[in-house]
Amino acid sequence: xxxxxxxxxGDTGEAPATAGPPGRAGRPARRRAWRGVVLIVAAVYxxxxxxxxxxxxxxxxxxGFSLSTYAEILTxxxxxxxxxxxxxxxxxxxxxxLALTLPAMLAVRLGAPRLGxxxxxxxxxxxxxxxxxxxxxxxxxxRWGPEYxxxxxxxxxxIAIQNETFPVVLVMAYVVLGLPFVxxxxxxxxxxxxxxxxxxxxxxxxxxxxxVMFRVIVPNLRPAIASASFLTLALVLGEYTVAAxxxxxxxxxxxxxxxxxxxxxxxxxxILSLLITWLLLLVLSGAGTKRKDSR
Amino acid sequence: xxxxxxxxxxxxRVFGSTVALDGLDLAVEPGELxxxxxxxxxxxxxxxxxxxxxxxxxxxxxLIDGKDITRLPANRRDxxxxxxxxSLFPNLNxxxxxxxxxxxxxxxAARRHARAAELLELVGLPExxxxxxxxxxxxxxxxxxxxxxxxxxxxxxxxDEPLSAxxxxxxxxxREEIRRLQLxxxxxxxxxxxxxEEALSIADRVxxxxxxxxxxxxxxxxxxxxxxxxxxxxxVGAMNHIPGxxxxxxxxxxGGFLPVDGxxxxxxxxxxxxxxxxxVVTPLAVPGASAAERSPSAAGDRALVVAxxxxxxxxxxxxxxxDLELLADVPGHDAVRLAPGTPVxxxxxxxxxxxxxxxxxxxxxxxxxxxxxxxxxxxATPKTPAATPGSAAPESAxxxxxxxxxxxxxxxxxxxxxxxxAVRRDAR
Numbered sequence: 079x080x081x082x083x084x085x086x087x088g089d090t091g092e093a094p095a096t097a098g099p100p101g102r103a104g105r106p107a108r109r110r111a112w113r114g115v116v117l118i119v120a121a122v123y124x125x126x127x128x129x130x131x132x133x134x135x136x137x138x139x140x141x142g143f144s145l146s147t148y149a150e151i152l153t154x155x156x157x158x159x160x161x162x163x164x165x166x167x168x169x170x171x172x173x174x175x176l177a178l179t180l181p182a183m184l185a186v187r188l189g190a191p192r193l194g195x196x197x198x199x200x201x202x203x204x205x206x207x208x209x210x211x212x213x214x215x216x217x218x219x220x221r222w223g224p225e226y227x228x229x230x231x232x233x234x235x236x237i238a239i240q241n242e243t244f245p246v247v248l249v250m251a252y253v254v255l256g257l258p259f260v261x262x263x264x265x266x267x268x269x270x271x272x273x274x275x276x277x278x279x280x281x282x283x284x285x286x287x288x289x290v291m292f293r294v295i296v297p298n299l300r301p302a303i304a305s306a307s308f309l310t311l312a313l314v315l316g317e318y319t320v321a322a323x324x325x326x327x328x329x330x331x332x333x334x335x336x337x338x339x340x341x342x343x344x345x346x347x348x349i350l351s352l353l354i355t356w357l358l359l360l361v362l363s364g365a366g367t368k369r370k371d372s373r
Numbered sequence: 374x375x376x377x378x379x380x381x382x383x384x385x386r387v388f389g390s391t392v393a394l395d396g397l398d399l400a401v402e403p404g405e406l407x408x409x410x411x412x413x414x415x416x417x418x419x420x421x422x423x424x425x426x427x428x429x430x431x432x433x434x435x436l437i438d439g440k441d442i443t444r445l446p447a448n449r450r451d452x453x454x455x456x457x458x459x460s461l462f463p464n465l466n467x468x469x470x471x472x473x474x475x476x477x478x479x480x481x482a483a484r485r486h487a488r489a490a491e492l493l494e495l496v497g498l499p500e501x502x503x504x505x506x507x508x509x510x511x512x513x514x515x516x517x518x519x520x521x522x523x524x525x526x527x528x529x530x531x532x533d534e535p536l537s538a539x540x541x542x543x544x545x546x547x548r549e550e551i552r553r554l555q556l557x558x559x560x561x562x563x564x565x566x567x568x569x570e571e572a573l574s575i576a577d578r579v580x581x582x583x584x585x586x587x588x589x590x591x592x593x594x595x596x597x598x599x600x601x602x603x604x605x606x607x608x609v610g611a612m613n614h615i616p617g618x619x620x621x622x623x624x625x626x627x628g629g630f631l632p633v634d635g636x637x638x639x640x641x642x643x644x645x646x647x648x649x650x651x652x653v654v655t656p657l658a659v660p661g662a663s664a665a666e667r668s669p670s671a672a673g674d675r676a677l678v679v680a681x682x683x684x685x686x687x688x689x690x691x692x693x694x695x696d697l698e699l700l701a702d703v704p705g706h707d708a709v710r711l712a713p714g715t716p717v718x719x720x721x722x723x724x725x726x727x728x729x730x731x732x733x734x735x736x737x738x739x740x741x742x743x744x745x746x747x748x749x750x751x752x753a754t755p756k757t758p759a760a761t762p763g764s765a766a767p768e769s770a771x772x773x774x775x776x777x778x779x780x781x782x783x784x785x786x787x788x789x790x791x792x793x794x795a796v797r798r799d800a801r
Contacts, residue, residue: 272458278427279460279518281447283474283525297464 128349135346147346154343160332166244167328168314171252172307175260178253180303183264184295187273201261204254209319216251217324242326251320252313259309267302304362311358315351377438377528377561378403379424384433386419386585393419394430395585406555406562408576410569412608416585417565421531424563426450437528453522454531457538459514461506467493467517468502474525492520495554512543519551523558530555530562536571548575569609573597581605599635603729606646611689613652613699614732615721617645624728627694627721634725646727652701653720654678654690656710678715683708694719 135147151157179201186193204212220236227233239246273295280294296303321328327335329351337344384397394416401407409417422428423435426447434443442450461470469476471489480488493499496516506514515535522530532551536544552575555562566572572579573593580590581604589601600606617626619641622633626645657675676694688708692699699719703711711717 271463272460275456275458275460276462278425278447279454279456279462279521280473281427282425282450282452282454283521284448284477285473286448286477289477294462298462300464 128352131345131349135342135349147342148350150340150343151347151350154336154340154347156327156332156335157347160327160329163244163327164315164329167248167252168311170249171256171314172310174249175253175256175310176303176306179257179260179264179306180295180299181291183261183268184273184277184291187268188277198261198265201257203257205258209255210323212251212255213320213323216247216320220247220324240324245324245326247324248321248326248328251324252310252317255317255320256310256313259313260306263302263306263309264299267299270302271298301363308359308362311362312355315355378436379529379561379563380436380439381420381423382434382436384420384423384430384435386416386423386428386430392585394423394433396433397582397585397587399580399587399590401561401563402577403561404559405577406552406564406575408572408579409563409565409582410572410579410609411567411582411588413567415582417567417582418533419585420582421454421533421563421565424450424529425452425454425531451525451527452529452531453525453527454533455515455518455522455535457534459506459511459538460518461509461514461521463506466503466505467498467509470506470517471502471520471524473521478525488524489520492524493517495523496520497550510543511539512547515539515547516550519554523554523560528561530560532562532564534565534567537566537568544571551575573609579609581608583608599727600646603732606727611649611700613647613649614644614729615647615697615699616731617643617728619643619728624726626726627719629721629723631721631723632725633728635727638728638730640730642731643728644731646729647721649689649700649702651722651724651726652692652699653722654692654701654703654707654711655718655720657716657718676717676719678711678713678717681708681711681713692717692719 136143136145138144182197186197220240239250276294276298277290280290285293316330317328318330318334322331322334333344333347333351336347379401381397381399384394385392386394391414393414397416397420399407399420409420411417419428423430423443424437426442426445430443434441436442437450437452461467462473465473468486468489471492472480472485475485475488490499490502493502496519498513498516498520501509501513501517506517509517515538518535535551536548539547548571551564564572564576573596576593578590579593579596581588581596583604589596589605591599596605596609600609600612606612615626617624617631619625619633619637622637623630624633624643624645631645676692676699678690679693679698680691682689683705686705687702688705688711690701690703690711692701701719
């Protein structure tokens with residue numbers, strides 16, 4: 079607060095000199111000051127814990143300042159594999175969830191608008207199911223499998239989706255968990271464009287359905303698709319309950335595992351993962367706003 | 374450019390409980406601009422969408438060049454469409470929008486761009502190729518949309534109220550340009566609109582639709598001057614219904630005689646259909662001044678101006694004459710002399726008029742009954758008009774009407790026959 083107070087008299091003092099009545103000219107300055115206050119409060123709220131975490135990882139009573147914790151990360155047992163697993167899971171989940179929801183939402187919008195609320199409820203449902211209930215259900219299903227089915231492809235499938243190196247079952251779980259976010263993002267994007275007219279215009283100009291999808295709908299939904307992807311990415315990179323209870327070493331699970339042995343390292347990894355997530359956000363939002371130049 | 378005819382054969386489309394198209398039969402000649410005119414919900418857009426392939430009729434067929442295309446998917450119809458709402462692809466600039474269809478057909482980039490430039494030139498936007506839709510005004514967007522629809526040299530051009538989102542001035546210039554382009558290219562065009570002025574001003578023929586059926590089709594002047602049904606009379610321009618009395622092929626109306634045009638219904642009590650511009654209004658304050666321009670309706674009738682709406686070049690007056698209310702169009706510069714409250718005399722321009730069987734219960738068939746607004750129907754004085762223009766269709770106001778049909782058939786016993794049944798007429 080102390081940092082803001084000097085701004086106020088300074089700005090209002092100068093305002094009348096430029097033009098207009100002092101009361102009106104003073105208003106933008108006051109508004110700017112309030113913006114500053116809000117920004118600072120928000121920044122304090124977010125940055126102080128991060129700063130404290132960072133300080134914890136680099137400061138040490140015996141050695142003073144040292145970045146050795148960060149150097150440790152790269153060599154830490156399981157870091158690379160868990161990170162790569164989480165990234166691969168995220169990429170697959172994004173691809174699957176988009177391939178499922180986008181055509182479904184388009185079809186409902188164009189062909190059966192009355193099913194819209196049904197789709198919305200279906201996609202929002204995962205929000206109200208606690209993850210613990212969800213994972214209990216999944217593990218129950220995975221454990222089920224009567225002996226007489228042992229020789230059938232059903233069993234083989236159950237086993238295959240639980241493969242340690244790439245657990246498809248996690249992708250399936252994350253697709254369900256990501257549905258509400260993906261639905262919301264795409265819905266907002268579809269609302270912003272006149273889907274029906276664009277589709278009809280493209281069809282009228284001779285475009286096939288795949289052409290309509292990839293040349294008309296997807297380019298105009300870029301921001302929505304980017305935000306859906308980012309939310310899914312953040313979800314997968316941060317999801318702990320399902321992965322831990324099903325016994326997979328994803329990145330968040332690994333962080334929790336090592337935090338018992340090396341507290342400093344786990345905090346450093348958390349900060350790093352935050353930075354990675356931000357970086358990916360920037361990349362994705364860049365892809366979302368980039369306008370494809372005509373050739 | 375190739376020209377093709379379009380034909381609707383018994384087209385029927387039902388949405389839930391609404392009948393959008395109820396057996397529409399209509400043929401559009403090659404190279405013709407046909408306007409589909411009607412109130413909202415009359416099925417005109419549905420008919421157009423059936424040609425484009427966005428709507429599939431429940432029964433009937435759409436033919437282009439005599440070939441049934443009813444089952445053809447929309448992307449293989451060869452009909453360019455301009456939509457009511459802005460339909461340009463927001464992610465593409467004007468040039469790429471125009472070239473979209475060519476790109477779909479895998480036309481090489483160089484030829485594509487040349488063609489797009491040519492078309493943008495044609496619609497008067499040669500400098501705007503690099504602009505994105507959000508950088509163009511509404512009128513410019515519709516021009517680009519028109520260029521895009523024409524890029525593939527379609528056999529038919531479909532215009533779905535393309536001007537309705539634009540402001541008045543742009544609307545007029547753009548419609549004239551559409552007409553000019555259409556004539557230059559000689560492309561068969563179907564133009565859907567609810568604006569009768571738009572339809573009358575640019576179409577070769579106007580088809581008036583109502584509740585999914587064709588009411589009348591014909592050249593604009595014919596639809597305006599000789600409406601086939603009361604509905605057309607009301608919808609295309611305003612129409613006064615003035616009670617009159619038939620004697621031979623003349624009709625006595627407002628104390629004068631006028632020759633009758635078209636079919637002559639039976640029974641002496643009739644409605645004389647008069648356009649507002651055929652009503653001559655003279656202020657009483659200047660007696661004798663208008664004697665020369667008066668029609669043989671002689672002395673004229675004393676009346677009172679009750680309302681006036683100024684439209685620049687003209688003004689529309691609402692005039693009360695006894696129980697009767699009339700609409701009259703007078704030149705704009707007369708509007709001041711004819712302000713509301715001015716006593717006036719009303720005459721009719723002396724020219725043949727259309728008559729329709731009376732829409733009021735007559736003194737002969739229903740003695741003593743009151744007309745719809747409660748006025749006394751007995752006696753020889755003019756009765757209350759059944760409907761003023763702009764109100765509901767005459768049939769609904771007074772059951773028992775029967776529009777005159779040009780072939781003169783079915784006029785007997787008109788007042789008791791089928792009320793509300795739309796009589797169709799194909800004027801060709």
